[in-house]
Amino acid sequence: MGRDKPKKPRRPRTPGEIVNALADAYRCSHCHSETGPLVEAVPGIYRLEIQHDDSCPVRRGVLPDLPDLFRAIDAA
Numbered sequence: 001m002g003r004d005k006p007k008k009p010r011r012p013r014t015p016g017e018i019v020n021a022l023a024d025a026y027r028c029s030h031c032h033s034e035t036g037p038l039v040e041a042v043p044g045i046y047r048l049e050i051q052h053d054d055s056c057p058v059r060r061g062v063l064p065d066l067p068d069l070f071r072a073i074d075a076a
């Protein structure tokens with residue numbers, strides 16, 4: 001039986017670290033997508049290109065990418 005130590009407070013992540021974690025966690029559930037480079041378009045505004053397969057229904061606009069985005073947010 002170990003003694004429970006008080007947990008060390010976690011350092012708040014910077015917006016860039018959060019966006020990088022989100023980009024790493026994003027996976028399309030319909031294809032083998034790859035994430036393009038993460039670009040800070042203007043200070044504080046990031047742009048991430050998701051490169052879906054040509055036949056992906058998300059790429060064709062048939063299905064939304066929102067469920068995959070929520071999973072990435074939860075994992076990040």
Ligand SMILES: [Zn+2]
Pocket residue numbers: 028029030031032033052053056057058059
């Ligand atoms: Zn896809």
